[in-house]
Amino acid sequence: MEITSINQEKTQSNFLKTMFENLKVKFKDTKKIGEDDPRRILHSIKVGFALTLVSLFYYFRPLYDGFGQAGMWAILTVVVVFEFSVGGTISKSLNRGGATLLAGALGVGAEYLANLCGERGEPIVLGIFVFILAAVSTYTRFIPKVKRRYDYGVLIFILTFSLVAVSGARISEIMELAHQRLSTILIGGATCVLVSLCIYPVWAGLDLHDLIASNILQLSASLQGFSSEFGDVVSSKDSRDKPYLQIHKSVLNSKATEESLANFAWWEPSHGRFKLNHPWKLYLNVGGIVRQCACHIEILSGCITNSKIQVVSEFEQKIQPSCVKMSMECGKALKEVSTAMKNMSIPSSSVALHLINSKAAADELKNIMEKFSSSPNEADLQQIMPTLVVASILIDIIEFVEKIVVSVNELAEKAGFKQTQLLHRGIVKPVNNDDDDQLVIEIVEMKKPIGVRT
Amino acid sequence: MEITSINQEKTQSNFLKTMFENLKVKFKDTKKIGEDDPRRILHSIKVGFALTLVSLFYYFRPLYDGFGQAGMWAILTVVVVFEFSVGGTISKSLNRGGATLLAGALGVGAEYLANLCGERGEPIVLGIFVFILAAVSTYTRFIPKVKRRYDYGVLIFILTFSLVAVSGARISEIMELAHQRLSTILIGGATCVLVSLCIYPVWAGLDLHDLIASNILQLSASLQGFSSEFGDVVSSKDSRDKPYLQIHKSVLNSKATEESLANFAWWEPSHGRFKLNHPWKLYLNVGGIVRQCACHIEILSGCITNSKIQVVSEFEQKIQPSCVKMSMECGKALKEVSTAMKNMSIPSSSVALHLINSKAAADELKNIMEKFSSSPNEADLQQIMPTLVVASILIDIIEFVEKIVVSVNELAEKAGFKQTQLLHRGIVKPVNNDDDDQLVIEIVEMKKPIGVRT
Numbered sequence: 001m002e003i004t005s006i007n008q009e010k011t012q013s014n015f016l017k018t019m020f021e022n023l024k025v026k027f028k029d030t031k032k033i034g035e036d037d038p039r040r041i042l043h044s045i046k047v048g049f050a051l052t053l054v055s056l057f058y059y060f061r062p063l064y065d066g067f068g069q070a071g072m073w074a075i076l077t078v079v080v081v082f083e084f085s086v087g088g089t090i091s092k093s094l095n096r097g098g099a100t101l102l103a104g105a106l107g108v109g110a111e112y113l114a115n116l117c118g119e120r121g122e123p124i125v126l127g128i129f130v131f132i133l134a135a136v137s138t139y140t141r142f143i144p145k146v147k148r149r150y151d152y153g154v155l156i157f158i159l160t161f162s163l164v165a166v167s168g169a170r171i172s173e174i175m176e177l178a179h180q181r182l183s184t185i186l187i188g189g190a191t192c193v194l195v196s197l198c199i200y201p202v203w204a205g206l207d208l209h210d211l212i213a214s215n216i217l218q219l220s221a222s223l224q225g226f227s228s229e230f231g232d233v234v235s236s237k238d239s240r241d242k243p244y245l246q247i248h249k250s251v252l253n254s255k256a257t258e259e260s261l262a263n264f265a266w267w268e269p270s271h272g273r274f275k276l277n278h279p280w281k282l283y284l285n286v287g288g289i290v291r292q293c294a295c296h297i298e299i300l301s302g303c304i305t306n307s308k309i310q311v312v313s314e315f316e317q318k319i320q321p322s323c324v325k326m327s328m329e330c331g332k333a334l335k336e337v338s339t340a341m342k343n344m345s346i347p348s349s350s351v352a353l354h355l356i357n358s359k360a361a362a363d364e365l366k367n368i369m370e371k372f373s374s375s376p377n378e379a380d381l382q383q384i385m386p387t388l389v390v391a392s393i394l395i396d397i398i399e400f401v402e403k404i405v406v407s408v409n410e411l412a413e414k415a416g417f418k419q420t421q422l423l424h425r426g427i428v429k430p431v432n433n434d435d436d437d438q439l440v441i442e443i444v445e446m447k448k449p450i451g452v453r454t
Numbered sequence: 455m456e457i458t459s460i461n462q463e464k465t466q467s468n469f470l471k472t473m474f475e476n477l478k479v480k481f482k483d484t485k486k487i488g489e490d491d492p493r494r495i496l497h498s499i500k501v502g503f504a505l506t507l508v509s510l511f512y513y514f515r516p517l518y519d520g521f522g523q524a525g526m527w528a529i530l531t532v533v534v535v536f537e538f539s540v541g542g543t544i545s546k547s548l549n550r551g552g553a554t555l556l557a558g559a560l561g562v563g564a565e566y567l568a569n570l571c572g573e574r575g576e577p578i579v580l581g582i583f584v585f586i587l588a589a590v591s592t593y594t595r596f597i598p599k600v601k602r603r604y605d606y607g608v609l610i611f612i613l614t615f616s617l618v619a620v621s622g623a624r625i626s627e628i629m630e631l632a633h634q635r636l637s638t639i640l641i642g643g644a645t646c647v648l649v650s651l652c653i654y655p656v657w658a659g660l661d662l663h664d665l666i667a668s669n670i671l672q673l674s675a676s677l678q679g680f681s682s683e684f685g686d687v688v689s690s691k692d693s694r695d696k697p698y699l700q701i702h703k704s705v706l707n708s709k710a711t712e713e714s715l716a717n718f719a720w721w722e723p724s725h726g727r728f729k730l731n732h733p734w735k736l737y738l739n740v741g742g743i744v745r746q747c748a749c750h751i752e753i754l755s756g757c758i759t760n761s762k763i764q765v766v767s768e769f770e771q772k773i774q775p776s777c778v779k780m781s782m783e784c785g786k787a788l789k790e791v792s793t794a795m796k797n798m799s800i801p802s803s804s805v806a807l808h809l810i811n812s813k814a815a816a817d818e819l820k821n822i823m824e825k826f827s828s829s830p831n832e833a834d835l836q837q838i839m840p841t842l843v844v845a846s847i848l849i850d851i852i853e854f855v856e857k858i859v860v861s862v863n864e865l866a867e868k869a870g871f872k873q874t875q876l877l878h879r880g881i882v883k884p885v886n887n888d889d890d891d892q893l894v895i896e897i898v899e900m901k902k903p904i905g906v907r908t
Contacts, residue, residue: 033596040596048589051612052581055620059577072617079588079613123513127506134533135502142487142494158505159533163526166509252749256710295706295749302850369835381823381842389846392839396756 039084042200047082050195054078054188073181077188082196085204086271087264089196093189094267095153100185103157104178106133107164108171126165134158148263204264205274210342211258212283215251215290216404217338222248222297223331223397229304230323230390245301251294258287273344279414286407293400296393303390313380316387318368323387325361326394329354330401337408346412346419351405355398362395493538496654501536504649508532508642527635531642536650539658540725541718543650547643548721549607554639557611558632560587561618562625580619588612602717658718659728664796665712666737669705669744670858671792676702676751677785677851683758684777684844699755705748712741727798733868740861747854750847757844767834770841772822777841779815780848783808784855791862800866800873805859812852819845 034041058071081092114125137158140146146154164174196202225244262280270276333354340347411417488495512525535546568579591612594600600608618628650656679698716734724730787808794801865871 030594030597034593040593044589044593047592047612048585048587051588051616052585055584055616056577056581059580059620075616075620076613079609079616123510126513127510130509131502131506133502134505135498138501139488139494139498140484143484155533158501159530162505162509162529162533166513166529252745253709255707291706292752295752298746298749299753299847299850366836369839372835381826382820385823385842385846388835388839389843392843393753396753 039200039202043084043202046195046199047078049199050082050191051075051078053195054191057187071184074184074188074191077185078192081189082192083264085202085207085261085264085268086193086196087204087266087268089192090269091149091264091267092152093193095150096156097182097185097189099153099156100160100182103160104164104174104181107161108174108178110161110165111167111171111174114165130162130165133161149266201271203268203271203274204261205268205278205280206272208258208261208265208280208283209274209344211254211261212286212290213338213341215254215287215294216334216341216408218247218251219290219293219297220331220334220338222301223327223334226297226300226304227324227327227331230320230327245305248294248297248301251290252298254287255291258284275416279411282407282411282414286404286411289400289403289407293397293404296397296400300390300393300397303386303393306386313383315372315384318372319365319387319391322361322365322368323391323394326358326365326391326398329358329361330394330397333358333401333405337405340412340417341408344415344417346417347405347408355402355405358398358401362398365391365395493654493656497538497656500649500653501532503653504536504645505529505532507649508645511641525638527638528642528645531639532646535643536646537718539656539661539715539718539722540647540650541658541720541722543646544723545603545718545721546606547647549604550610551636551639551643553607553610554614554636557614558618558628558635561615562628562632564615564619565621565625565628568619584616584619587615603720655725657722657725657728658715659722659732659734660726662712662715662719662734662737663728663798665708665715666740666744667792667795669708669741669748670788670795670862672701672705673744673747673751674785674788674792676755677781677788680751680754680758681778681781681785684774684781699759702748702751702755705744706752708741709745712738729870733865736861736865736868740858740865743854743857743861747851747858750851750854754844754847754851757840757847760840767837769826769838772826773819773841773845776815776819776822777845777848780812780819780845780852783812783815784848784851787812787855787859791859794866794871795862798869798871800871801859801862809852809856809859812855816849816852819849 054074058075077093077096081089081096083089083092110126110129114122114129117125137154141151141154164178167174167177222244225247262284265274265278265280268274333351336351336354337347340351508528512528531547531550535543535550537543537546564580564583568576568583571579591608595605595608618632621628621631676698679701716738719728719732719734722728787805790805790808791801794805
């Protein structure tokens with residue numbers, strides 16, 4: 001008997017222990033979400049603050065008894081409209097306000113028309129109106145442009161129209177109700193927008209800008225990681241020790257985030273150095289090219305993960321320095337582009353230098369291949385194939401890096417990024433190559449945003 | 455004078471013409487949205503129907519005057535809860551119902567506690583409650599699992615709690631209100647779920663299933679397109695005449711859609727041959743591998759777009775048949791997998807045959823390269839590099855196709871897809887190769903879902 005009860009106690013304490021451990025892990029995970037982005041904690045506090053403000057206003061409604069029951073619409077508005085970014089909040093507030101106004105007016109019209117049809121006809125006519133309007137409006141939500149900008153507005157439009165049309169109230173009553181409803185929505189919406197604007201605002205535009213810059217930086221980190229890999233020929237490390245093989249993965253899937261940020265950014269007023277008509281669409285352009293480049297890096301990363309430790313042939317030893325150079329210089333170019341973007345300045349001329357260097361390395365590689373082909377040799381094609389693929393994809397990557405540079409320059413020009421001072425003059429040395437010397441001088445002297453013309 | 459007025463008239467008629475043309479284009483675009491997926495039109499009609507039903511119910515509220523003003527909550531529920539798919543509608547309805555119940559109970563508790571603090575303390579205590587609850591709940595919306603399943607529920611939870619807590623009503627009144635609110639939400643939610651279930655239901659699960667199958671089919675079409683390209687060596691066609699170069703693009707960006715469909719599918723009851731605990735997560739697995747494969751196809755497509763008309767070397771002529779074979783057989787394997795998936799059956803053994811054929815082609819390629827390397831030659835590495843890259847990526851693609859087959863087989867097993875009859879026995883001939891003959895026989899005899907073991 002005693003042993004059983006001791007066992008029972010043990011099982012019980014074990015159960016409590018695992019439960020406690022589980023809770024601890026969950027709590028840690030939850031805490032990490034806030035640590036990863038402290039703005040989330042701030043956002044939660046802001047929502048609580050806005051809601052408390054409006055709630056108390058509603059609680060003391062005897063003071064403002066013009067509003068009455070409609071006061072709850074202010075609370076509803078705050079809960080539904082307050083988004084993480086300023087753009088999101090403004091977009092939803094304006095959508096809600098505009099749609100309520102429009103639908104209210106239409107609803108009054110429908111009510112008036114239905115009234116003309118007599119007591120029997122009224123519900124039928126109203127039913128038809130509600131049906132047609134709801135069906136047509138719901139259909140418009142499938143139009144991409146409407147979905148992007150006015151999805152929430154259409155929802156509120158259907159809602160308000162139905163409520164007004166079937167309220168069965170007299171038109172004078174409806175006017176009174178509309179006045180109440182609109183003022184409370186205004187109070188709710190304005191509270192949200194003000195709180196979201198004035199207390200540590202989160203700008204979707206800035207987030208989009210930073211996301212693209214950081215995606216470019218991630219590609220740069222991958223490429224620089226690869227270059228160390230090519231240098232370290234007989235690498236015995238496990239691929240788990242190579243974090244740069246994974247860096248680009250998040251870039252591959254960032255399309256949805258970029259698009260939603262660009263949509264919200266469109267609604268935001270001028271802030272910091274982002275003007276009202278900042279070219280948000282161009283960010284999506286850059287993002288698209290960055291993703292294509294990430295696709296190439298995915299293949300490179302696959303090549304490296306699959307490569308086995310093997311004897312390195314003479315040919316491979318010869319082309320490895322070029323591969324290291326291409327990868328390193330592309331990485332450096334992207335890093336400079338990312339830094340310039342982060343600082344909202346036009347990428348400096350050293351970006352072009354890095355590109356020229358990487359192209360020089362590509363030319364060198366082609367020379368080596370040419371020499372190798374013309375000299376009598378016994379190349380084991382199968383053995384050198386992986387190296388050739390890596391080389392070829394690196395050459396493709398140069399092209400994409402160039403496209404990224406051009407698209408960022410276009411963005412910098414349209415968005416009026418500031419000119420950088422030519423701090424880098426003479427610091428970055430081109431690969432020693434007679435043909436390129438002249439080019440370098442030309443580019444160091446350029447002071448306008450440069451497409452890379454080589 | 456007359457000329458001016460004629461000019462004016464012309465400008466005016468031109469303006470009207472362009473406006474009319476614009477409207478016509480817009481109307482066509484809008485019509486196309488419905489033609490692309492007629493379920494969109496049906497959905498719009500269903501929303502209109504559900505809303506009219508509930509509105510008329512509310513309109514005749516004198517008949518049911520237990521509900522009174524709360525009847526508008528039924529309309530609100532319909533507008534907000536009715537989603538395109540059954541899963542979406544059920545998810546939102548349950549979230550709304552559950553959250554209202556929970557928050558209502560908590561709200562009553564808060565009201566009771568606040569009452570104990572006297573008239574002065576009440577608003578302060580209520581304010582603190584609302585603030586804490588709103589802030590904490592908003593924070594939980596950042597937890598990925600909560601965001602995926604209960605985002606809307608948390609929103610409604612905050613909303614209801616605030617409304618109940620600051621209503622300032624006596625507890626008996628609140629109970630009455632809660633009863634009304636819950637019944638109207640029940641009426642609204644039930645109407646939505648019933649309409650969405652009974653009239654041409656759109657199942658998110660089925661959509662997910664079809665999306666993955668069609669993505670696999672798209673990869674297959676790309677690969678089969680490429681194979682014709684490799685065959686047609688000196689291709690003079692413009693890349694605009696090659697639609698298969700673009701097919702895989704949509705696959706690259708389908709992650710967000712897949713995830714949202716999987717979330718909605720989780721809520722759906724058993725339908726057709728999808729059971730309640732259908733392994734939706736495995737679809738995301740398959741989708742991930744399909745996207746990785748699409749990334750490789752993106753690179754292939756780039757190689758083909760960039761290739762110029764050129765003299766084809768002896769070596770290239772030798773390996774081209776292998777490339778055609780690899781690409782064609784991979785394409786066929788994927789097509790069979792996609793068809794099997796579409797029919798919810800276990801991929802037939804001919805898939806394994808196609809894979810074996812493609813691997814045999816890869817081996818053949820390796821042989822050619824070996825022979826080529828050992829015979830004295832003057833290979834122009836630079837010239838044959840693009841072909842080598844294509845060959846190497848095709849070899850990688852075989853690996854991914856194999857992964858897709860394995861993951862679809864796993865899915866087929868877990869989801870209980872039906873066994874196919876061995877219709878294809880003997881139709882697909884393996885590449886004539888002594889080593890493989892034995893393997894073929896072994897696989898034709900297998901009747902269980904097969905991982906491809908070669």
